[in-house]
Amino acid sequence: MMQIIPRSPMCEFNFTEDDVNGPLNLQDTILSAQTSEPEWVKNGQKYENIQELNGTPVKYSVSQKGSVDHFTISVQYITSGSDTVSQKDLKSRLEQALGLSDDLTMFYKAFSSDKPLSSTFTSLRGLRLMRGTNLYESLICSILSQNNSAKRWNGIARLLMKHYGRQVQFSDGTSSFLFPTPQDIARLTPRQLQRTTSMGYRAKSVITVSRMILNKDLDLEPLINHTYEDAMDALLELYGVGPKVADCFLLYGAGHLRAAPVDVWIHRIVTGLYFRRRKVSRPTTALFLRNRFGNWAGYVQLYLFHYARRVGFGKKDRVT
DNA sequence: TCCCAGGATCAAG
DNA sequence: CTTGATCATGGG
Numbered sequence: 001m002m003q004i005i006p007r008s009p010m011c012e013f014n015f016t017e018d019d020v021n022g023p024l025n026l027q028d029t030i031l032s033a034q035t036s037e038p039e040w041v042k043n044g045q046k047y048e049n050i051q052e053l054n055g056t057p058v059k060y061s062v063s064q065k066g067s068v069d070h071f072t073i074s075v076q077y078i079t080s081g082s083d084t085v086s087q088k089d090l091k092s093r094l095e096q097a098l099g100l101s102d103d104l105t106m107f108y109k110a111f112s113s114d115k116p117l118s119s120t121f122t123s124l125r126g127l128r129l130m131r132g133t134n135l136y137e138s139l140i141c142s143i144l145s146q147n148n149s150a151k152r153w154n155g156i157a158r159l160l161m162k163h164y165g166r167q168v169q170f171s172d173g174t175s176s177f178l179f180p181t182p183q184d185i186a187r188l189t190p191r192q193l194q195r196t197t198s199m200g201y202r203a204k205s206v207i208t209v210s211r212m213i214l215n216k217d218l219d220l221e222p223l224i225n226h227t228y229e230d231a232m233d234a235l236l237e238l239y240g241v242g243p244k245v246a247d248c249f250l251l252y253g254a255g256h257l258r259a260a261p262v263d264v265w266i267h268r269i270v271t272g273l274y275f276r277r278r279k280v281s282r283p284t285t286a287l288f289l290r291n292r293f294g295n296w297a298g299y300v301q302l303y304l305f306h307y308a309r310r311v312g313f314g315k316k317d318r319v320t
Numbered sequence: 321t322c323c324c325a326g327g328a329t330c331a332a333g
Numbered sequence: 334c335t336t337g338a339t340c341a342t343g344g345g
Contacts, residue, residue: 035326146327152343153326200341205328242328263326281335282327305326 009171013087015073015100017066022104024071025126026064029098032306033150035142035261036132036252037179038157046076050168050176051133053093056083057168057178060090062098068126081171099128107296116273117300120307129302131255135220136213137179138253142245143205159197164188185210205240212238224254228290231256243283251298260289260301269308 017024030040030047040049046061060077075094079085095101108121132138140160144153157179164180185193185207193203212218218238223231231254235246243262250259262270262282270285271277280288289297307313 033326145325147325147340148327148342149325149344151325155343194341198342200343201328201339202341240328244327248326261326265326309326 009081010076010078011087012074012076013091014075015091015094017069017071019095020073020100021102022106023068023126024064024073024098024100024128025068025124026062026073026098028124028126028306029128029130032127032130032302034130034252034302035145035150035248036130036138037134037141038161039150039154050178051093052178053085053089056080056085057170057176058085058090059170059172059174059176060094062094078171080169093133096131097133098130102128102299104128107299110296111293111300117303120303123310124303124306127302127306129257129299130252132253134179135223135249135253136182136210139209139220139241139249140179140185140206142248142253143202143209143240144199145248146202146240146242146245148202156197156199160185160199163196182210182213186214202240205238208239209241220254223250228256228258232259243286247286251301257295257298258290258293260286260293260297262286262289262301263305265305265308265313266301269304269313272313273304 026047031042033039040047043061046063048059048061050057050059052058056079058077058079060075062073062075065072065074075090077085077090104126108118108125112118112121132141141153141157144156148156161177161179164184165177167175167177169175188207190203190207193199193206199206209218213220223234226234228250231250232243232246235241235249236243247259247261250256251261260266262285267282267285270289271280274288289300293300
């Protein structure tokens with residue numbers, strides 16, 4: 001008796017260094033805890049993620065072969081089996097998500113003589129700014145990150161997906177949960193959210209924002225094309241959204257590259273390096289970064305953040 | 321037990 | 334416009 005073994009319709013394509021604007025360190029980029037969406041899952045040399053692309057759930061994995069400057073990125077992806085996605089669409093989605101068109105060579109050149117900053121360029125070479133591809137998801141993740149470790153807000157986001165997101169099947173037999181929609185969350189009470197995800201007091205903010213979006217009292221899409229200042233003012237109206245969370249959303253979600261989220265680490269290192277430890281407020285620090293670095297402010301924040309954490313720029317440390 | 325985690329809000333000074 | 338307490342919750 002013949003048995004038909006269905007072959008999983010796994011598709012594959014590559015990026016080469018010609019597709020990328022400068023160096024790339026895929027591992028550092030993906031594992032640098034950027035506040036845009038839950039961290040992609042490391043599986044050996046590959047990094048896996050699931051997203052909807054034009055309404056179709058896609059599961060893909062990416063891996064880099066070669067060096068930071070001479071490399072190939074291989075991409076493998078599958079869908080449910082009955083749906084298909086265009087390879088071209090996925091490629092441009094990944095280009096956006098991984099910041100592959102950002103001109104890193106120009107960035108390094110433009111600030112090569114900016115001493116404190118340029119000293120990070122060697123060890124962090126190829127680190128790129130990731131962008132979320134779902135504005136609601138980006139905003140919720142940014143809210144979850146407040147006063148929380150990256151590990152913990154990622155865990156909470158995964159619980160959100162598991163409890164309230166749509167479950168999708170893939171042709172390899174696996175299934176996953178998408179990030180929930182505003183409708184999925186708006187019907188819940190804060191107490192329910194707290195019980196199922198342990199997100200604590202952030203539940204009130206998550207539900208408020210979800211309901212506003214559902215009721216069309218809030219539309220995130222236009223914020224992409226607003227000026228940075230207008231978009232910031234609109235976000236600060238939201239309960240539970242302050243300057244740092246708003247900047248995270250503006251940078252990682254809405255793609256405003258001048259947004260520079262100032263957390264405790266950035267505040268320490270920027271006031272230490274550029275303000276000679278003078279006491280200034282966090283919004284003042286953010287404004288300084290925007291004025292000094294313009295559309296590279298977001299990248300500067302990314303590089304200084306990882307530099308600060310790598311060298312253990314702790315509270316009690318002094319900059320001399 | 322206290323402190324911290326890529327903070328925000330509110331009330332007082 | 335600054336400071337301090339409070340907010341949930343898990344982990345060191």
